[in-house]
Amino acid sequence: MAWAAAAEITEGAPFRRVQARRYKAHSAVKGRRIEIISGGQASDLRKTLYMPAVPARVAYDIGVKPLHPRSIGPLFLTIIQRAFDRGGLRDLTGHDPARLLPGLSAHSTRAGLNQDLFARGEDLTCIMDALRWKSPQMPLA
Structure with a gap:
């Protein structure tokens, strides 16, 4: 919701391409007399x-x-790498990013959410509905 508000997204896909345009700094320039x-x-x-x-x-x-x-997937890995580079995940995971990153994918977020929901005691049918699992074998694996 915070992203949608900041991006002023009121309808459509919440995650979209963001293009950054960088402008260099310029020092002040005096105007010149027309004669010169x-x-x-x-x-x-x-x-x-x-x-x-x-x-x-x-x-x-x-x-x-x-x-x-x-x-x-590539965006997800870039965000995680930046968090490691800033020291934000080392205490949380205790792993070296070079060892951890190859095993991660965008699907990791879905699987992790699935595990968190089970840990909170959510019902299997609710989890299947929320995460669009087609069979109970997938979230239980």
């Missing part, structure tokens, strides 16, 4: 204007189409 601007550029009056300093920034465009199913 070279002949070829004299018609460009923008050269006479003062341009204030602009900080670096990033703008994000959020698409309308859902993420492709095959893009989820």
